[in-house]
Amino acid sequence: MSATLLRALACGVLASLLAPLSSAQIQSTMIGGNLLVWGGNAPNSVSITGTGGTLTVIGNGATTINGVPAVTFDGVTGALVVRLGGGDDALFLSQAQLPGGAFLSTAGGDDLVYVAQNQVQGHLVVDGGAASVAGDLLVLSDGNGVGNAVTGSLVVGASWATVVVRGSLIGQDLAVRTGFGTDQIKIDGCSVGGDLVVDSNGGDDLVDLGSLDLAVGNGIAGSLRVDAGSGNDDVRVGAVNGGSTTIGGTSAILLGYGADHLRIRQANFVGAALLRGGRGVDAAELQSPAYANVFGAGVDLGDFELQQ
Secondary structure, rough: OOHHHHHHHHHHHHHHHHOOOOOEEEEEEEEOEEEEEEEEOOOOOEEEEEEOOOOOEEEOOOEEOOOEEEEEEOOOOOOOEEEOOOOEEEEEEEEEEEOEEEEEEOOOOEEEEEEEEEEEEEOOEEEEOOOOOOEEEEEEEEOOOOOOOOOOOOOEEEEEEEEEEEEOOOOOOOEEEEOOOEEEEEEEEEOOOEEEEEEEEOOEEEEEEEOOOOOOEEEEEEOEEEEOOOOOOOOEEEOOOOEEEEEEOOOEOOOOOOOEEEOOOOOOOOOOOEEOOOOOEEHHHOHHHHOOOEEEEOOOOOOOOOOO
């Protein structure tokens, strides 16, 4: 299933189930084994955790759940669906077993989303919605770099965002899409059973795929596609101080209009690689033997004025 279709599916589920419901505080209920959590436009802070078909929804600070501090639900056999509405919201999902996938939306506002140490049977979709220049912070790992185990695809969308995905085991695709704004996308230590797709649209963006300090790189069984859009972008592939990154399929990295910088270190491209700088004065660092890159099926490098 494509990343675009997954996002459309998530939006459709949220719209059809939750559009008639609204509240200044958090409401939660079970429908056919699915757990629904939703709120209005006031700022809310919610934590969700639990195992074995039992999930507890906790209100943090002044936030209440169905008028009380916390509510526990048994018999969760389907999806977890969360929509927090407008406002600057905080959503924490950790150490949960989710038998039917999860669809998380914080809609408008500058939101914090923390998702770590979860076991997800199915797809995990995180939509930060629209944000101001302050932006959303979406962190999909704990402080030790432990992420999530997802049998399906992991799809993340936001605008003016910082997105961090670390230490995750993803059975199908990993897709991250941000809006027209200054974004930072950092992915490392992930095993991806399908494709890795990153679309950062316009703005001066950082796309950092496994090149964080002491990062362990990424293992991508399928293809890699990065579309950085317009703006002065910095795209990095492969770990500088850690293990190598491997891409099993073909790769396409497109930097678009702007003064862009592409850096590739300790990366093994099994399939053919297409690398394009686009309009503007662009630089590529990948060819030096010191960078320890392998292009098993060749590399098509173009539109870079500076090459190393």
